[in-house]
Amino acid sequence: MSLKFLGTIAALGLSATMATAQNYPSKEIQGIIQWGAGGSTDTVMRSVTPHAEAVLGGTVVMQNMTGAVGAIALNHVAGSPADGYTLLMGAENPMLYKIMGLGDKDYSEFVPINILARGTPILVANKDAPFDDYAGMMAHIAANPGELRIGSTGPGGVPSVVTAMMNTVEGKLDVIAVPYDGDGPALTALQSGAIDVMPAVLGAAIEGIRAGAMKPLALFDTQASDKLPDVPAVTSFNEGYATYLPWGPFFGVFVPKGTPDDVVAKLSDAYAKGAEHPDFTSLMDSRGFTMMAISGDEAEAFLTKWQQGTAWLLHDAGLTKASPEEFGIARPGE
Amino acid sequence: MDTLLAILTIFAQPELLLLVGAGTFAGIYIGAIPGLSVTMAVSILISFTFSWDVYPAISLMVGIYMGGVYGGSRTAILLNIPGAPSAIATAMDGYPMAQRGEAGQAIGVTTVMSFFGGLIGILVLALAAPFVADFALTFQPRDYMLLAVLGILLVGSLSTGSLAKGIFAGALGIAIGAVGRDPLTFTPRFTFDLQIMEGGISFIAVMIGMFGVSEALLQLQNVNLKSVRQKIDKIVPSFGIIRKYLPLSLQTSTIGVIIGALPGTGGDIAALMAYDHAKRVTKNPKVPFGKGAMEGLVAPETANNAAVGGAFIPMMTLGIPGDAVTAIMIGALFIHGLNPGPMLMIDQPDMFWFIVGALMTANVFMLIFGLTGIRIFTRIVEMPRSVIIPLILLLSIVGAYAVNNRISDVYWMLGFGVFGYFMRHYGYPLGPVILGVILSRLLDDNWRRAIISEREDLGRFFEGIVTSPLSLVLFTSVILIFVSQTPLWTALKTRIFGKATS
Numbered sequence: 001m002s003l004k005f006l007g008t009i010a011a012l013g014l015s016a017t018m019a020t021a022q023n024y025p026s027k028e029i030q031g032i033i034q035w036g037a038g039g040s041t042d043t044v045m046r047s048v049t050p051h052a053e054a055v056l057g058g059t060v061v062m063q064n065m066t067g068a069v070g071a072i073a074l075n076h077v078a079g080s081p082a083d084g085y086t087l088l089m090g091a092e093n094p095m096l097y098k099i100m101g102l103g104d105k106d107y108s109e110f111v112p113i114n115i116l117a118r119g120t121p122i123l124v125a126n127k128d129a130p131f132d133d134y135a136g137m138m139a140h141i142a143a144n145p146g147e148l149r150i151g152s153t154g155p156g157g158v159p160s161v162v163t164a165m166m167n168t169v170e171g172k173l174d175v176i177a178v179p180y181d182g183d184g185p186a187l188t189a190l191q192s193g194a195i196d197v198m199p200a201v202l203g204a205a206i207e208g209i210r211a212g213a214m215k216p217l218a219l220f221d222t223q224a225s226d227k228l229p230d231v232p233a234v235t236s237f238n239e240g241y242a243t244y245l246p247w248g249p250f251f252g253v254f255v256p257k258g259t260p261d262d263v264v265a266k267l268s269d270a271y272a273k274g275a276e277h278p279d280f281t282s283l284m285d286s287r288g289f290t291m292m293a294i295s296g297d298e299a300e301a302f303l304t305k306w307q308q309g310t311a312w313l314l315h316d317a318g319l320t321k322a323s324p325e326e327f328g329i330a331r332p333g334e
Numbered sequence: 335m336d337t338l339l340a341i342l343t344i345f346a347q348p349e350l351l352l353l354v355g356a357g358t359f360a361g362i363y364i365g366a367i368p369g370l371s372v373t374m375a376v377s378i379l380i381s382f383t384f385s386w387d388v389y390p391a392i393s394l395m396v397g398i399y400m401g402g403v404y405g406g407s408r409t410a411i412l413l414n415i416p417g418a419p420s421a422i423a424t425a426m427d428g429y430p431m432a433q434r435g436e437a438g439q440a441i442g443v444t445t446v447m448s449f450f451g452g453l454i455g456i457l458v459l460a461l462a463a464p465f466v467a468d469f470a471l472t473f474q475p476r477d478y479m480l481l482a483v484l485g486i487l488l489v490g491s492l493s494t495g496s497l498a499k500g501i502f503a504g505a506l507g508i509a510i511g512a513v514g515r516d517p518l519t520f521t522p523r524f525t526f527d528l529q530i531m532e533g534g535i536s537f538i539a540v541m542i543g544m545f546g547v548s549e550a551l552l553q554l555q556n557v558n559l560k561s562v563r564q565k566i567d568k569i570v571p572s573f574g575i576i577r578k579y580l581p582l583s584l585q586t587s588t589i590g591v592i593i594g595a596l597p598g599t600g601g602d603i604a605a606l607m608a609y610d611h612a613k614r615v616t617k618n619p620k621v622p623f624g625k626g627a628m629e630g631l632v633a634p635e636t637a638n639n640a641a642v643g644g645a646f647i648p649m650m651t652l653g654i655p656g657d658a659v660t661a662i663m664i665g666a667l668f669i670h671g672l673n674p675g676p677m678l679m680i681d682q683p684d685m686f687w688f689i690v691g692a693l694m695t696a697n698v699f700m701l702i703f704g705l706t707g708i709r710i711f712t713r714i715v716e717m718p719r720s721v722i723i724p725l726i727l728l729l730s731i732v733g734a735y736a737v738n739n740r741i742s743d744v745y746w747m748l749g750f751g752v753f754g755y756f757m758r759h760y761g762y763p764l765g766p767v768i769l770g771v772i773l774s775r776l777l778d779d780n781w782r783r784a785i786i787s788e789r790e791d792l793g794r795f796f797e798g799i800v801t802s803p804l805s806l807v808l809f810t811s812v813i814l815i816f817v818s819q820t821p822l823w824t825a826l827k828t829r830i831f832g833k834a835t836s
Contacts, residue, residue: 036658036661037373037374037376037377037658037662038377038655038658038661038662038663038664038665039661039665042377042665043665043668046380046381046384046665046669047384047669049381050381050384050385062381063739064377065738065739066738067514067534067738069515069520071532072532072533100520102515102520146789149787154517154518154519154520155519155520156520176786176789177786178475178783178786179518179519179783179786180518180783181517181779184654184655184661185597185598187654188471188597188652188654189475189783191471191652192472192473192474193474194475194783194787195787206675207653207673207674207675207676208675208676210675210677211675211676211677212676213652213676282671283668283669283671286671286673
């Protein structure tokens with residue numbers, strides 16, 4: 001085979017890729033949402049995507065693909081061609097699949113298009129609970145070991161990480177963790193008195209707090225939120241939390257690794273502009289999410305840092321199936 | 335006065351009226367096709383109505399919801415494939431009626447009764463929402479568990495023939511429901527390390543296979559048999575018939591509203607419980623249950639439509655969804671800049687009354703669309719079997735695929751279809767399998783939550799049951815219903831009442 005011939009093939013291949021990128025999108029794009037309809041991820045994706053579509057000049061057909069904590073959707077997109085026509089719209093969970101024994105893939109197989117926003121955890125209590133703030137709750141736990149029921153959403157969920165943080169900072173707490181399907185059902189259970197305390201995402205709890213249906217104990221952040229200025233940050237009770245905060249679940253759009261760079265650039269641009277739309281930012285603000293809208297190296301760095309911190313926190317609390325070390329997840333600061 | 339104006343908003347703007355009508359019409363057909371669900375349609379509508387105002391968007395969604403819940407009964411009666419899980423009980427008596435040539439009458443009664451159930455649901459929503467919501471909130475995990483046990487005891491009413499076979503079928507259903515990663519701890523159960531088992535077995539795929547495919551296979555045996563001519567008079571039920579079933583439909587609507595308002599349960603469980611209730615209170619049905627009893631249509635259809643109003647109760651008063659559809663509608667309200675939660679009723683009472691008005695309108699549209707075109711529909715049953723069998727198979731495959739866009743669901747569906755055929759062949763009832771799958775999670779999750787909350791101490795668990803009035807009532811019902819199905823009860827009855835009469 002002559003060199004010239006090889007060169008022609010390479011040139012053809014090159015022009016073919018260039019053609020796809022120039023025409024992109026030339027057909028409908030599939031957006032696979034990792035979580036069910038009506039949930040936080042679903043709401044975020046369905047409200048940002050129409051604005052991104054306008055910039056992109058194409059259609060993104062979104063569908064919910066649930067199951068196995070989102071692993072089914074992740075594996076589906078990871079197995080799709082890396083041509084930018086299949087997007088993964090997901091939350092933070094995949095970063096913990098490996099250490100939780102839920103799967104062998106995570107976002108390292110993907111290129112982040114945009115990490116849109118991050119949530120802030122807040123500790124809320126039943127409105128009739130015999131304590132009014134974080135310090136009161138700690139005193140109650142000390143006085144009544146093994147009695148306080150704290151809501152959870154299974155290993156790797158936001159409540160499990162917050163609880164792991166509390167165990168690390170305050171020493172092992174003697175409480176009962178009652179598992180629910182998600183923070184929605186758990187907050188319902190909180191109002192009915194089936195559980196006493198729930199670490200939830202601010203956006204999910206905010207309306208209940210405003211109506212007095214539940215009591216806020218502390219915000220899991222380094223400073224109070226302007227949404228609820230009266231709720232103290234947990235660092236004001238114990239400085240030890242500052243090591244781990246700010247921390248929160250996040251939402252992002254991803255494509256499989258190997259997607260042509262200019263397609264990634266086009267998508268990133270579309271979602272970056274879509275995320276600036278005032279309708280979207282005001283929705284995120286009212287639900288108590290912190291806008292991030294980062295992409296490229298910045299997003300990669302964020303993901304790495306998030307994974308290191310959370311994985312080791314859970315591992316040290318004894319909640320993982322495998323050590324983060326096995327998957328090359330370095331201890332933060334190392 | 336403001337309230338009345340808010341309810342009537344829908345009539346002030348013709349396009350809203352049109353949207354509710356269009357939604358209801360579309361909903362009936364989406365509901366009728368197995369695999370296409372209202373949940374799916376409403377979630378697609380969120381993107382579709384993104385740039386609309388909030389009232390038109392909600393109008394369309396409410397229409398689809400109301401129409402869809404009713405539409406599930408269509409295919410259940412005509413083809414024995416429930417279009418939605420809440421129409422399973424409807425198939426059990428509706429399909430035998432169609433086979434006797436009374437499909438038109440069955441659809442007629444179903445439509446009027448769905449309207450009636452819907453009406454009761456909306457009235458309770460309008461008049462007693464805060465009260466019902468508070469009641470629904472008092473349900474603790476142990477109460478949900480007792481409710482599930484109560485549901486399991488329905489196996490008796492859902493099995494025709496051998497009770498032992500019914501119990502076997504129910505237990506199989508519970509096992510099917512447990513397959514996959516356990517949602518509380520993510521431990522794999524019955525997965526045999528196979529990727530395909532990890533996500534669990536789609537319940538809709540099981541339902542479509544067991545009802546649709548097994549029916550098609552069964553009909554292959556008499557493919558040359560002439561189909562039944564359908565009587566097409568008496569489609570709209572007479573006032574006398576409606577009055578006869580009024581007491582029963584009031585009872586079953588109440589069951590529907592309450593089960594619908596509970597955040598953990600929905601129309602499917604409501605319909606099955608109502609069916610069971612009808613079987614218990616109807617002493618001498620004209621036609622036996624399972625062979626085409628009218629009561630067996632009235633009960634589930636009033637209950638599942640009453641559950642629609644019920645599901646809106648916790649959504650509107652507390653911001654807690656009553657089922658999957660209302661969960662999506664909460665998301666839609668967020669996107670449209672409202673803050674659904676306990677404050678919505680206080681800050682924006684207009685929204686509440688608008689939804690009440692829209693539901694009411696959708697209910698009327700459902701009655702109109704439901705009663706027109708029945709004649710054409712009954713022709714489906716009159717088609718030659720060589721046409722209808724491939725049609726059922728096609729519908730089943732499309733439906734199973736549409737649930738999650740997963741080809742593996744189609745395999746499951748076909749597998750359960752063949753399995754269901756043999757179950758029928760050997761006289762095992764299929765209803766209890768579906769009941770088991772529906773109740774599996776409810777029972778399993780809530781039992782574990784209840785016992786974990788009591789520090790895994792059975793003593794404390796029973797102490798909780800005895801000290802809570804609600805749990806005590808549920809627990810007593812479980813015991814009573816259980817005992818009433820054993821020979822002990824009959825013996826006791828003859829000893830007490832037998833002596834008294836002699």
